[in-house]
Amino acid sequence: MLTVHHLGLSQSERVVWLCEELELDYSLVRYDRRADNRLAPDDYKALHPMGIAPVVSDGPLVLGESGAILDYIDRRHGGGRFSPDPADADFAEQLFWFHWSNGTFMASRMLAMVLKLAGAGAVPFVDDRVARSRDLVERRLAAAPFFGGDRLTLADFMMVYSLTTSRAFGGGPLSDMPATQAYLRRIAQRPGYVRAMAKAEPGMAPMID
Template sequence: MLTVHHLRISQSERVVWLCEELGLDYDLRLYTRRSDNNLAPDEYKALHPMGIAPVITDGDLVLGESGAICEYIDRTYGKARHSPGPDDADFAGHLLWFHFSNATFMATGMMGLVARRLGADPLPDFVADRTAKAWQLAEARLAEAPFFGGRSLTTADIMMGFNLTTARMFGGADLSQFPHIAAYLKRIGERPAYRRAMEKCEPGVTPKLD
């Protein structure tokens, strides 16, 4: 059976959300961060050589990396329901935002997080500039389309959603500056699959949708 190993308050929530959107029968295992350093516990680190979230197991397969996991699940179990093909008008846009999520948006956010923890105040200009541009691009995308994936939800939205919600628990933009992102998150929060996912993977935690 497909097993999703979810580290609490981490990007592995994406995988739970996708499984719920697809209506899959899967096993969900929750892991709590260590109290001394807020990192993954040893039993989670032992799942994969990188020792970080997310991780799934499916029979003998052990797979890490959010993007790879989302593609694997959507193609293997969802018949690519949330992955537009080359003949779809949303194909290029979906690809852009699917990869932009971790390659640019999250990578930039992590640079900012590390810089702050090292005492940078204000942030270095190149980090602040990249961060501002990433949020502005996301706002512009949602001004022209209802979803990052285009006219309907795709795995690009599964990927981007974490960056705009739970990741802001570690620091992030004030959504009052981004009305289209705020409206988008309201729509996401109304999706039954998203609500089920967050209730399962983050019991007792109110999703950060505003």
């Protein structure tokens, strides 16, 4: 049995959404963050040597890292439904956004947040990278219905969390990104996303604006 260990307000939201879109028979175990520091509780940290979300188990396998987990589940349990074939016209775009989400976008935003918390003030290099990232996202969604192209792909599962729930830890509204807002509203209407958010973050309205 595939088990998703979901830490509230974390990247493991992506995994719950993928499982719901694939309509898999899976088990969901939800963990609340600690009240004192908003970090993962000790029982979650014990799941994987890195001690961070996301984590899934599938029989004897225990797997971490968002991208690896999404790729594994889609290929192992979903028949590659959300992974374009190399011959697909959208193959390269899907790869870019799938890896760029955590490799550049989330990394830049987290660096900006850490510097702010440390009282470092404005760091032009970091601020410029964040601004360029937001512009790149907006231009992509003004040109294509999904990050990977014409259909939902793993790139969207990676990017949506980066644009929505992750902003609970810092990040302003998306009022200057109309194409991005329109995209997120479309995503928020998907039955699989609705089911996933109800299970992953019960009582919380998706942060789509």
